Amino acid sequence: MPHAARQMKRLPEDIRKRIDGAILELSDNPRPAGCVKLHGEANAWRIRVGDYRIIYEIHDAHLLVQVIRVDHRNSVYR
Numbered sequence: 001m002p003h004a005a006r007q008m009k010r011l012p013e014d015i016r017k018r019i020d021g022a023i024l025e026l027s028d029n030p031r032p033a034g035c036v037k038l039h040g041e042a043n044a045w046r047i048r049v050g051d052y053r054i055i056y057e058i059h060d061a062h063l064l065v066q067v068i069r070v071d072h073r074n075s076v077y078r
Helices: 003-010 013-026
Strands: 044-049 052-059 064-072
Touching (some): 003 064
Antiparallel strands (some): 044 052, 052 064
16 A cells, blocks of 8 residues: 555544545646645645645656655654
8 A cells, every 4th residue: 555545544534534635636736826846856746734744746747646645744754
């Protein structure tokens, strides 16, 4: 099971629903207002959902958005 999916299973249900909604919105607009490109990474971006962060990659050539990490803001960048 991918790392992000395992992280999602550990989250409380209410937060998981909010994050699921944000991830689904990425399919329509992978660069929504408030997203930030991460320095030192070729395709990595971040969006905020409350105190949680979704780290994802955008592959425009394949029309693919791949979620890499989902975690609390204190530990997502470690």
